[in-house]
Every structure is written in C-alpha cells, then in structure tokens.
Amino acid sequence: MTRLRALLPPILLIALLLLVWEAACRLLALPSYFLPPPSAVAVALVQRAPVLAASALQTFWMAIQALLVAAILGGGIAVLVSLSTAAERAVRPLAIALQVTPIVAIAPLVVIWFGLDNAQGAVVALAAAVAFFPIFSGVLTGLQSADPDLERLFDLYGASRLQRLARLRAPTALPYALEGLRVASGFAVIGAVVAEFVSGSGSAQGLAWRILEAGNRLRTAELLAALCWLTLLGLILNAAIGALARRSLRDRTGR
Amino acid sequence: MADPTTAASLHGALVRHAARVIGPLDLTVAPGEIVALVGASGAGKSTALRLLAGLETPTEGRAVTTAEAARPGGTAFVFQSATLMPWADALTNVALPLDLTGVAGPEARRRAIEALSAVGLGDRLDAKPFQLSGGMAMRVSLARALVTRPRLLLLDEPFAALDSITRRNLIEDLHGLWTETRPAIVFVTHDVDEAVYLAQRVVVLDAATGSVAAALQTPGVLPRPAGWRADAAYRRTVEAVAEALSRAMEPAT
Numbered sequence: 001m002t003r004l005r006a007l008l009p010p011i012l013l014i015a016l017l018l019l020v021w022e023a024a025c026r027l028l029a030l031p032s033y034f035l036p037p038p039s040a041v042a043v044a045l046v047q048r049a050p051v052l053a054a055s056a057l058q059t060f061w062m063a064i065q066a067l068l069v070a071a072i073l074g075g076g077i078a079v080l081v082s083l084s085t086a087a088e089r090a091v092r093p094l095a096i097a098l099q100v101t102p103i104v105a106i107a108p109l110v111v112i113w114f115g116l117d118n119a120q121g122a123v124v125a126l127a128a129a130v131a132f133f134p135i136f137s138g139v140l141t142g143l144q145s146a147d148p149d150l151e152r153l154f155d156l157y158g159a160s161r162l163q164r165l166a167r168l169r170a171p172t173a174l175p176y177a178l179e180g181l182r183v184a185s186g187f188a189v190i191g192a193v194v195a196e197f198v199s200g201s202g203s204a205q206g207l208a209w210r211i212l213e214a215g216n217r218l219r220t221a222e223l224l225a226a227l228c229w230l231t232l233l234g235l236i237l238n239a240a241i242g243a244l245a246r247r248s249l250r251d252r253t254g255r
Numbered sequence: 256m257a258d259p260t261t262a263a264s265l266h267g268a269l270v271r272h273a274a275r276v277i278g279p280l281d282l283t284v285a286p287g288e289i290v291a292l293v294g295a296s297g298a299g300k301s302t303a304l305r306l307l308a309g310l311e312t313p314t315e316g317r318a319v320t321t322a323e324a325a326r327p328g329g330t331a332f333v334f335q336s337a338t339l340m341p342w343a344d345a346l347t348n349v350a351l352p353l354d355l356t357g358v359a360g361p362e363a364r365r366r367a368i369e370a371l372s373a374v375g376l377g378d379r380l381d382a383k384p385f386q387l388s389g390g391m392a393m394r395v396s397l398a399r400a401l402v403t404r405p406r407l408l409l410l411d412e413p414f415a416a417l418d419s420i421t422r423r424n425l426i427e428d429l430h431g432l433w434t435e436t437r438p439a440i441v442f443v444t445h446d447v448d449e450a451v452y453l454a455q456r457v458v459v460l461d462a463a464t465g466s467v468a469a470a471l472q473t474p475g476v477l478p479r480p481a482g483w484r485a486d487a488a489y490r491r492t493v494e495a496v497a498e499a500l501s502r503a504m505e506p507a508t
Contacts, residue, residue, distance in 0.1 A: 149338040157355035171342045252341040254385040
C-alpha cells in the first residue's frame with residue numbers, strides 16, 4: 001500500500017504530460033513527422049515490437065559487455081593502485097583524462113583500431129571507456145575508506161597486504177563499488193548508443209541504428225518508440241544494480 | 256629487556272607530532288598489573304597506548320615489551336568505539352585476530368566461541384554488529400581482544416560512550432576476565448571514579464608536557480567486593496587522584 005502510494009505521484013505526472021502532449025498534437029494539428037502524439041508512438045511500439053526488441057537486446061548486450069570490461073579493468077586497476085600512493089598519483093590524472101575526453105571525439109579512432117568490419121568491438125570498447133571512471137573511482141574510494149582503527153588492528157596483528165585487502169578493504173569497498181557500477185550502467189548505455197551512432201551501422205543494429213534509420217525516413221513515431229526502449233534499458237540496469245547495492249547495505253545496517 | 260618484573264615499559268619516550276611534543280614519558284607496567292591512565296584531553300594518553308602497542312614509534316627514547324607480549328596476538332587493543340567489521344557476524348569478528356595470526360579452522364572457531372561465551376554472548380554468535388546494543392558490541396570487542404590470550408591488554412577509553420550502568424557492568428566483567436588469565440592492563444579513561452575502581456595504580460599525565468605528573472596506588476583487592484564504592488578508602492583515593500589531576504591540568508607557570 002505504501003509502495004503504491006509512493007508510485008502514484010510519478011505515474012500521475014507522466015499520465016498528465018502524455019495527456020497534454022496528445023491534446024497539443026491534435027489541437028495544433030502538428031504533422032506526425034514533426035511531433036507524433038503519444039498514441040502514434042504506442043502504435044509504433046506495438047507494430048515494430050519484434051524489430052525494436054531485437055535491437056534493444058543487441059544494445060543491452062553491448063552495454064553489459066562494456067560494463068563487464070569496465071568493472072574488470074576499473075576494479076582491477078583500482079585494487080592495484082590502492083596498494084601504493086605513488087601508483088595512485090601516477091594513474092589518477094590518466095583516469096580523469098579518460099573521463100573528460102568526449103567519447104564522440106575518440107570514436108572514429110577506436111573504430112579504425114578495431115577495423116571497420118568490427119563495429120561491435122568498437123562499440124563495446126567505447127562504452128567501456130565511459131563506464132570505466134565511475135567504477136574505478138568508486139572502488140578506489142571504497143578501498144581507502146576502511147575504519148582507521150580497524151586498519152590499526154590489522155597493523156597490530158601483523159596482517160599481510162593480501163589479508164588486509166581481502167578481510168578489510170574489499171568488504172569496505174563493496175557498497176562504493178556497487179554505487180560506481182550503478183552510475184556506470186547508465187553511462188554504458190549512453191556510451192553504446194553514441195558509439196553506434198559514430199561507428200555507423202555495420203553488423204551492429206542496435207537501438208541507435210533504429211533511431212538513425214527512423215530519423216532518416218522521418219518516421220518520428222518509431223524514433224520515439226526506440227527511445228522508449230532505450231530508457232527502459234537504462235532503468236532496468238539501474239534498478240537491478242540499485243537492488244544489489246541496497247541489499248549489501250541492509251546486510252550491514254539492517255535498513 | 257627480559258626483566259621479569261616488567262610487562263611493558265616506556266623509557267623517556269617522546270613523540271614529536273606536527274603540532275606539539277608529547278613526553279618524555281616513563282611508565283612501567285608489571286605483569287598482571289592493572290594501570291589506569293588519566294589526564295586532560297590531549298595529554299598524550301592515547302599516544303602512550305599506541306607506543307606500548309608498537310603502533311607508533313617514539314621519536315626519542317624507547318618502548319619495551321616482553322617477548323610474550325611482542326608475539327603476534329600477544330598485545331591486544333580495545334578502541335573507544337567497538338570497531339567491529341559491520342559486514343561480519345560476532346563470531347567472525349572475534350575470530351579475526353586468530354585468522355590474522357595464522358590460527359585457522361575449527362581451532363579458531365572453538366576459541367572464538369569460548370571468548371564470546373566468556374563475555375556472556377555465547378548465544379549471539381551469528382549477530383551482526385547492527386543487531387547488538389552498544390554494550391554488547393563492546394563486549395564483542397573485548398572478546399576479540401582476549402581471544403589470542405594476550406599478555407598486554409590496552410584499552411583506550413573503551414566505555415566512554417556507554418551509559419553508567421553498562422559501564423559498571425563491563426568493569427566487573429573486565430575484572431572477572433582479568434582474574435582468569437591475568438594479563439597486564441593499561442586502561443585510559445577520563446573518569447577518576449572509574450580509574451580508581453578499576454586499577455591497582457592510577458597514573459596521572461601532565462596536560463602541558465605529557466609526562467607522568469603523579470602515580471597513586473589504589474587500596475583494596477581486585478575484583479572489588481560488593482559495595483566497595485561506598486568505602487571510605489575508595490572515596491579518599493578518588494579525591495587524591497582528582498586533586499592530582501586538577502594540579503596536572505593547571506597551565507605551567
């Protein structure tokens with residue numbers, strides 16, 4: 001009941017916005033290539049469901065692969081860097097440089113590296129590049145956030161580096177890592193779409209390809225339908241990782 | 256170094272921190288003795304404990320412990336807060352020092368259960384720290400400190416955050432646990448009553464220099480008999496320590 005009550009305001013707002021949108025389209029007699037009414041988008045969602053679902057799956061799979069690559073590289077490098085202050089000083093500027101470099105700008109280069117016939121590889125690499133930083137930063141911050149008194153306790157009992165990492169720092173870092181992963185999941189979807197835009201179609205026919213194709217043909221309702229799928233993907237990933245993060249916190253705080 | 260009358264000692268130990276100098280500090284703790292360390296905030300009580308534990312190295316002078324106390328697990332430390340690992344249950348928390356010093360498997364489990372039972376928490380092995388009250392969490396912390404059967408137990412204002420009844424109970428518990436294995440104990444506290452009740456000797460640190468300003472022997476035996484807080488000798492010692500403490504807190508002229 002309380003859950004329902006929490007869901008009610010956003011549902012009402014969305015319904016209201018859709019209603020205004022529909023009414024505006026009809027009253028102003030807007031051409032459907034300019035702005036189709038929500039009802040037309042709904043029709044496109046149903047009619048083009050098989051194609052859009054297949055493309056969504058393709059983009060989803062790209063984003064998941066990118067997240068995995070980013071988690072392994074970001075998490076792994078964070079663990080290595082956490083073992084030495086000099087290594088952290090050396091790596092951090094590079095990680096930040098990667099973060100602030102616009103993915104669109106490096107995309108053509110990455111496409112060349114992977115070969116024009118391997119667009120999928122390029123898409124995964126580009127999406128992983130944008131998902132890298134939140135994971136790296138989250139894991140590193142987490143590894144450095146252990147209770148100083150617990151660190152002293154590990155000193156007192158002569159703990160090895162590996163013991164300290166496995167028993168203290170890694171468990172401390174878990175909630176931070178999951179939060180990083182949650183932020184990264186959104187980036188991975190955005191990254192996959194942008195990379196697909198830039199790398200062209202090739203064999204990769206994800207949602208970005210559907211959006212481009214629909215745009216070129218002025219099928220605006222289909223374009224918006226593809227956008228709905230994209231939002232759904234982001235929400236699913238975010239919710240799944242958010243649930244994991246909440247669970248790991250509940251294990252520690254009971255809330 | 257192998258002096259049988261000394262469990263741990265500081266000899267002219269001086270620590271130069273960025274902001275100030277603490278010491279030189281001379282302090283000797285006999286095997287099985289309970290010493291309370293009192294002094295104003297910033298007098299260097301915690302620094303003295305860290306020096307004894309080997310967690311900090313003196314800039315000048317030295318800190319000496321017996322070989323028994325220097326072995327892994329020979330010295331234990333209890334912090335102001337329980338400092339438990341929030342993701343691990345009580346049993347895993349208590350077994351940690353054994354785990355880190357190479358005692359593993361069933362032997363570690365058996366000793367951790369024993370230590371938890373000794374502090375009255377034998378039925379809360381699976382409890383996570385958030386499921387325990389402040390007093391219980393501190394008991395788990397005590398069990399963790401005692402699980403390696405240390406010869407030197409250092410406590411840094413461990414009961415400061417607890418209510419007075421829980422504090423009194425924990426002090427009785429600590430006396431009970433001390434009777435079993437008789438480790439040397441150094442206990443830092445702000446509370447003069449607590450210091451006199453708990454310890455055989457109360458050492459007052461000077462607020463300005465961090466050196467020993469006074470050391471007073473407490474009367475009676477440990478554990479304290481029931482109603483000992485009403486004893487005239489106890490009250491007199493509390494007054495004497497309070498006076499020494501307030502002298503030690505006066506700014507140097």
